[in-house]
Amino acid sequence: QVQLVESGGTLAQPGGSLRLSCVAPGFTLDSYRIGWFRQAPGKEREGIACLNNGDNIPYYVKSVKGRFTIGRDSATNGVTLQMNNLKREDTAVYYCARLYSCYFGIGDSFGPWGQGTQVTVSS
Numbered sequence: 001q002v003q004l005v006e007s008g009g010t011l012a013q014p015g016g017s018l019r020l021s022c023v024a025p026g027f028t029l030d031s032y033r034i035g036w037f038r039q040a041p042g043k044e045r046e047g048i049a050c051l052n053n054g055d056n057i058p059y060y061v062k063s064v065k066g067r068f069t070i071g072r073d074s075a076t077n078g079v080t081l082q083m084n085n086l087k088r089e090d091t092a093v094y095y096c097a098r099l100y101s102c103y104f105g106i107g108d109s110f111g112p113w114g115q116g117t118q119v120t121v122s123s
Contacts, residue, residue: 031053036079
């Protein structure tokens with residue numbers, strides 16, 4: 001079974017940057033559509049970015065567009081999320097998941113959720 005593992009979350013200052021990583025030990029994610037999700041305290045999990053397979057066309061929700069970049073990592077066969085100009089409202093646990101679709105929106109995910117990685121934006 002493909003289990004995704006997220007890493008890279010930590011404490012960051014407003015305006016700072018972080019790079020999250022999503023890998024599946026023993027597997028490559030190159031053939032999958034991958035989405036990044038986050039869940040802030042007291043809120044539901046929301047999809048924020050996804051990457052199609054093949055053409056690698058990304059999709060971003062409005063709140064992160066222009067600040068976050070999703071991409072493939074050939075070194076790990078995984079997917080990264082580069083987060084720039086971080087805001088306090090970006091504080092959340094971040095998850096990655098495989099998706100059924102990623103065109104015109106973040107589609108339904110499938111497979112087990114990982115443990116996530118905590119991102120805290122605070123001065």
